[in-house]
Amino acid sequence: GDSVTQMEGPVTLSEEAFLTINCTYTATGYPSLFWYVQYPGEGLQLLLKATKADDKGSNKGFEATYRKETTSFHLEKGSVQVSDSAVYFCVKAGTALIFGKGTTLSVSS
C-alpha cells in the first residue's frame, strides 16, 4: 500500500546551519503532500503543503518541492533557529493522511 519514508533522526544542528530532512513516498496518482510539525508539548501544526507535481510549498523559511520523478518531498531550511527544534512529519494525502515516522530536530545555540 501507499507509504511515506522519511529520514530517521534525531538530527542535531547548530543555530544557522542548513537543514535537509529527506522524504520519499509511494502512491498511485499524485496526492497532495504536507509537512506537519509537532513542537514540544503542542499539537500537530501544518507547516507547508504542495498539491501537485513541481509545486513548492514554503512557510517560516522552510521549503519543500514536490518531485514526481523521484517521488520525493524533501524539507529544507537555509538557517535553522533554536525555536525550530521539534518533530517533523512528512505526510501524504489520500484515503487518509499517511504519516512518516517523524524526524526529531534539535538545534543548539
Add this chain to the structure above:
Amino acid sequence: ETGVTQSPTHLIKTRGQQVTLRCSSQSGHNTVSWYQQALGQGPQFIFQYYREEENGRGNFPPRFSGLQFPNYSSELNVNALELDDSALYLCASSSVGRGGLGTDTQYFGPGTRLTVL
C-alpha cells in the same frame, strides 16, 4: 475562529475498561478524523466521520468506534482497553465532501494522552 479542541487532556484507565474521548471541530468544518499516535511514531488513521456517518476506516478493530453529532463534534469510544492502546489520540477536522477523504488540509487538536495500566 475557534480551533480544534479535545477533552480530556490526560486519562488513566485499567485494562478491560471503556473510554470516551471528545473532539470539537474547527468552525466551518464538517469532517472529523481520529488518529492514534504511539510514542515515537507517526499518527495512524483510525477513522473519519463526515456528516455523522463513518467515511473511511483504518486498520483498527471494531472495539474502536465513533460518533459525529449534528454540530460536527465527535467522540471516539474504545472498549475492552488493552495495554497497547496507550497512546496520544488526535482529532483533526477538515472540510471535504464525501469520497474526498484526506484531500484537504486537516487541522489537529492538542490530543488526549491515554494511559492503560
